[in-house]
Amino acid sequence: MKATLILENGKTFQGKAFGYLKETVGEVVFNTGMTGYQEVLTDPSYTGQIVTMTYPLIGNYGINLGDRESRTPKVKGFIVRERAEMPNHWRCEMDLEGYLKENKIMAMEGIDTRALTKILRNNGSMKGIIALRDLTPAQIQNKFDSFSNTNAVESVSTKEVYELEGKGKHVAVLDFGIKQNILRSLQHKGCRLTVFPALTPTEEILKVNPDGILLSNGPGDPKDLPQVVETIKELLGVKPIFGICLGHQLLALSLGGDTEKLKFGHRGCNHPVKDLLNKRIYITSQNHGYVMKADQLPEDIIITHVNVNDQTIEGIAHRTLPAFSVQFHPEAAPGPKENDYLFDRFMKMMKGESLCQEITA
Numbered sequence: 001m002k003a004t005l006i007l008e009n010g011k012t013f014q015g016k017a018f019g020y021l022k023e024t025v026g027e028v029v030f031n032t033g034m035t036g037y038q039e040v041l042t043d044p045s046y047t048g049q050i051v052t053m054t055y056p057l058i059g060n061y062g063i064n065l066g067d068r069e070s071r072t073p074k075v076k077g078f079i080v081r082e083r084a085e086m087p088n089h090w091r092c093e094m095d096l097e098g099y100l101k102e103n104k105i106m107a108m109e110g111i112d113t114r115a116l117t118k119i120l121r122n123n124g125s126m127k128g129i130i131a132l133r134d135l136t137p138a139q140i141q142n143k144f145d146s147f148s149n150t151n152a153v154e155s156v157s158t159k160e161v162y163e164l165e166g167k168g169k170h171v172a173v174l175d176f177g178i179k180q181n182i183l184r185s186l187q188h189k190g191c192r193l194t195v196f197p198a199l200t201p202t203e204e205i206l207k208v209n210p211d212g213i214l215l216s217n218g219p220g221d222p223k224d225l226p227q228v229v230e231t232i233k234e235l236l237g238v239k240p241i242f243g244i245c246l247g248h249q250l251l252a253l254s255l256g257g258d259t260e261k262l263k264f265g266h267r268g269c270n271h272p273v274k275d276l277l278n279k280r281i282y283i284t285s286q287n288h289g290y291v292m293k294a295d296q297l298p299e300d301i302i303i304t305h306v307n308v309n310d311q312t313i314e315g316i317a318h319r320t321l322p323a324f325s326v327q328f329h330p331e332a333a334p335g336p337k338e339n340d341y342l343f344d345r346f347m348k349m350m351k352g353e354s355l356c357q358e359i360t361a
């Protein structure tokens, strides 16, 4: 069946529909990973977004449910140059098309994804519709106008508090749409976890007397969560805090910093970042459209990481309080595992060691 991608700037692409055949609207963004499409599809931070992969052949190792980052795919739509019809991998349980169909995700193949990515790079991320029939200009405008992603975090955060076993430090996790591998990474360090819904008040979190707080990744604009910013302000200095991606942006706002939207974001598992504390470059996994503003840096904040491609802020730490965060994904999934050392930093912080020595060294 024919499908048309209609972009907000009026450009259209004709291709073939696959997956679940139902018109969809979302923010169109591109991901530069050559692999990792299962993790991308199920990362809750993509809620509300239609993702196009820049790598041209997608689906060649199929789907294995063990690699999901949440129970179901969260993307609003998926666009590929070429879909592999005969996947082959020893862990493969089903093909991409079957998986998308089962989970009601509309997808499209056969378009020039390089041309699409160039449009997004030059004009910035924009809304798009994957349509299965002709739409009038008024219908198109109406669909764009009625699309909103402001309640994304609430839709993907856990509804109930739950615990995960561990013999070591007890971490209170604020779930804004957490990727499973953040939980697994903390459990590998021996942590016991209590996972809270995004809007849990401070007293409830402190009631379990955690050794530290993890602020998770999640979808949307950090400024849509002023309540959470207030909660983090109350937790600052009371417990060690580690923020990842949306968690980093929320920590930045709590510390008096500001955030802004990037033109086309950073998405992929091949983004170079420099750690300014140990002077090393790491290849990181990223998925974000917003970033902390460099020109309004609060005095007591130090920049710990920068993006090597565009020099944007990728990590911060408080000079005296036990709180730090990174804009990228140290848990990878998908991507290189070399950033696991940041979980070790958090472990050290929970043992009472200060990052300050590393900062002033």
Ligand SMILES: NC(=O)CC[C@H](N)C(=O)O
Pocket: 045, 216, 217, 218, 219, 220, 221, 222, 244, 245, 246, 247, 287, 288, 289, 290, 291
């Ligand atoms: N992965 C994330 O946590 C994304 C954070 C935020 N939604 C952004 O796009 O910048």
